[in-house]
Amino acid sequence: MIFQVLVLAISLAERHNRERIARMQTQEKIISLQQEANEALDKKVKERTEDLEQLNSKLQEETITDALTRVRNRRYFDQRFFSLYQDAFRQHTSLALLLMDIDHFKKFNDVHGHHVGDLVLQQVAQTMQDALKRPSDTVYRSGGEEFAILLPNTDISGALQVAETVRNAIANLSLRHQNEELSVTISIGVCAGIPHIRNYQEFMYQRADKALYAAKAAGRNCVRSMTLLGHHDEIS
Incomplete structure (x- = not known):
């Protein structure tokens, strides 16, 4: 059991x-x-x-990208211009602004058509960007055939060197369409200097724009500049 x-x-x-x-x-x-x-x-x-x-x-x-040329657009330009201007003001460093127009672009469009004009805008924008050496230097399409470049920590001498490099690159750009070789040039207005007044970037833009018109008046395919010094209006 x-x-x-x-x-x-x-x-x-x-x-x-x-x-x-x-x-x-x-x-x-x-x-x-x-x-x-x-x-x-x-x-x-x-x-x-x-x-x-x-x-x-x-x-x-x-x-922030222009749909046609794939460089930065006007909206982003306005943001970066404001930001870089404030940085330059606070840090007491030089800022340069380049404004550029493709010469006689309306006539070019009328002769060759808007499709060819669009191709030219794309190649010009890419050539401008390729001509810049520093990652901080950027091309913006501000509208139509108008472009801008912002160069932080760049004085007038450096800005003029960049402007001439860009102008020369466009002048030597080979454009072909239907076995026809085309060419374009650009006019450039430059303003550079150390901002001494906060939130006054519009003044800098106006001076670059004034220099651009001086370049057009001088026959186009050239660079003209103004410094960011008070109300000194000398164009060189």
């Missing part, structure tokens, strides 16, 4: 142990499946977040 009880007790203990092991294995399996599900969910969330970040970055890029 005692032996039978022992056998039964051992059998029950073994059964209980097997059930306990089975429960533990089931729990471990559930935990493993849950971990796998969590990892899969985390991966999906991470991928979705990265996709959204890339999309947001692309959308932000599009808002």
Whole structure:
């Protein structure tokens, strides 16, 4: 009788142990499946977040990029000009602004058509950007055939060197359309100096624009400049 009880007790203990092991294995399996599900969910969330970040970055890029030429647009120019002017004012460093027009572009469009004109705008914009050496120097399309370049930490001498480099690059640009070789030139107005008045970037823009008109009046395909010194109106 005692032996039978022992056998039964051992059998029950073994059964209980097997059930306990089975429960533990089931729990471990559930935990493993849950971990796998969590990892899969985390991966999906991470991928979705990265996709959204890339999309947001692309959308932000599009808002500051000119659709035709792929250089920065007028909206971004206004933002950067304000920001760089304030930086130059606070740090007492020189800032340069170049304003550029493609010479006789309306006539060019009338003769060759707007499609060719668009191709020229694209090549001119890319050539301008390629002519710049520093990552901080950027070309902006401010409208139509008008472009601008902002040069932080650049005095009038440095700005004139950049302007001549850009002007020369455009003058030597070879444009071909239907076996016809075309060429364009640009006029450039430069203003550079250390800002001494906060929030007065419009004055700097006006002086660069005045220099641009002087370049046009001088026969085009040239550079004229004004310094950012009070109301000194000498154009060189």
